Amino acid sequence: MGCVQSFREICDRQKNTNVRLSLPAVCFVWQTAMIILFGVFIRYNEESDTHWVEHRKANNISSDIENDFYFRYPSFQDVHVMIFVGFGFLMTFLKRYSFGAVGFNFLIAAFGLQWALLMQGWFHSLDYTDGKIKIGVENLINADFCVAGCLIAYGAVLGKVSPVQLMVMTLFGVTLFAVEEYIILNLIHARDAGGSMVIHTFGGYYGLSISWMLYRPNLDQSSRLQGSCYHSDVFAMIGTLFLWMFWPSFNSAITDHGDGQHRAAINTYLALASTVLTTVAISSLFQKHGKLDMVHIQNSTLAGGVAVGTAAEFMLMPYGSLIVGFCCGIISTLGYIYLTPFMEKHLKIQDTCGIHNLHAMPGVIGGIVGAITAAAATESVYGREGLVNTFDFEGAFKDMVPTRQGGHQAAGLCVAICFGIGGGILVGCILRLPIWGDAADDNCFDDESYWELPEDEESVPPILQYNNHMRNKDQSSTHCSSTK
Template structure:
């Protein structure tokens, strides 16, 4: 039976309609086409195949699959919350992307104070959306759709501000998003989860479990993410050898983490059997852990070693750290985002800093100053002119040393964690307000509160309860 206070009948449509009117007005006032989508810039001499669409769309399409199918299926692992996991992911993702186009565009105003929209804007907005969906995993099943939309509404601006500050002022290397996506999303989500702590769920919940069918669906999400993760990590790298390395390193890292996950899952299990939660999550650790150094000359062996190391950290985090955080720090992390994105993100950042410190011209040649653009000589430096003979069009950099660049990377890690955690706590203060219709404890992890569900949707749970009662009798 739906509770009147939690029914989405009035507040959800009102929120959606109001925000959509505002979004349409903002798009009308501030968004126009970029030069690759604007017919006025096309002439008889324009080669259609030079359009940025052909460069950016493949990565955009792959990330689309990750966002809507990968995350959607992965989050459908609760027995009675399959609709919520997939559909609220769908709802939140669409809202976050259209909102991120505006918020990120605010920091990129160009001609006439307009946002010039192209596929690259959508791709960047999907990275912001990925951060929102990762954070969503920490509060999965304990929030209403209205709470999730408000969370996205507040998280996207914090993400965009952090992204702009880190890239514009600290100017770091973060091709795979280890800092700006994984660490940010993790600690923002944990901040929200801390504020949404429910004492009644400290000892678990009867509906906080999976089923045979829900686990299969969740593994499908894992496979979508696994297959397309190389596109995610390489999408914004320098075209050419940098992008090529990013794909290779991501595949090797994922391969290592997958095999290691199967081995550790069996070894750490009391009966030596595989655990589906490990297959669904820990196998993906390699994609995160190579992110900060994914376009660098770290060697294939290092990518493989990083994948195995990240997997081990992630596995141990699920076994020991998640229960500790719940018990000692009131952080209920439903999807274990601290293990898959936080621990592996920190390892990735450490590996990236090491790779920056050892990078030199002997290893990279002149392309060192393309991969590490901020180490390129500043404008006016005679060396810049020499390098432009070898690399036509090379942009002036800041003339940083390897050590200086590494220190800026460290500063970015700490700044991102601090800002995201604080932003998550403040967002949690807003999201926990009663008028956003949080579900009662007894209806957490249950689709019946927000969806029209078929009569047999909870029959597996009833069967287990009946069997338990018969055994007790």
């Protein structure tokens, strides 16, 4: 701690948010690198290549409709919407950081998915005959998943970092993700279709650790901008709802064809419905006069989808999904009420969007639910073939049994947590270097730093312009309506 503290002091400096050289440099160089690496490594797979016709005949596939594209493309598009509109708009709730929320989310997702195609490709889709990565629609989904981990982490540091820092965070985040994913899914042989462990637990702790490393003791100087305004809260609901609605597609996007996708969608649909009710209940119960808090409705209603991620493809049963959602709505909302302020005050973790309550905790719960459900699987419930298919007890793992699978699931969860925390501390160190162009403590949560803002002044009548001129800028600048 002492070492960390002094490192922090070393990095304190006069802040300069001018990224005119660093941001274009990073974008150009990294995008050029992507082109070169794609040129060397990435090709179409047999289902997206013009040789598909021959492949079809050779493999006796009766119709084009059996191309994986038709199994997964609708889910892919739903996931794509979650990544760009869902995450992007969920973060627009701050009254004066909507451009940064949706814009930087757009930037890092667009970069991250390219890097993810490479990193995940090397681990999972490398064709050893020619050393090329062969990609199809499933790779696109996995790249979006990988990016989701980094966007979760963005939630913790929203408004406090520069776009260059976000790019660095994404570069390392995707790399760490691909490694932990390979360890968890391939080496440990845990199942995690919806990514409770691989995506949410990892992404959550990765972001929290970075936020801890980047602790800003004087962040209250920006407190005037740390809240929402009426319309920004409505914008955030666009994000919430698209995440909520498409989460069944998220959890079912890469599960087995047929019953696997079908069941995962049903389980997620139910868990999410249940979460909404307990979130509303707790939000009302713990507020003065029983009024609901938009922060809870925007975030905690999604916790059920996170927590059912691992077990969604198992025979969790419809009531099991409801129970998972029930508990997560409660835990997540209580987290916003008690845990977030506690973490900020005592653990020095400033979590702008409360990702600990929405991703990290529900992710851990999801890992545990997955382990229990796997350990409790029986042939009478799954059927002989169903058990083998669902848990992929094939190849090197053909002697696996459900109880041991439960242990592997738990091991996978531990790996995700370790990678998240360890990786976050490492990357947090890098991000403390005084070269990234992040804003000073009294200038956070403000789009002014990185965006040309529309000059709303020109529409202000003279008397107000005079007032504007007179008053302290700190107290007045907001884009939200102000006559309430």
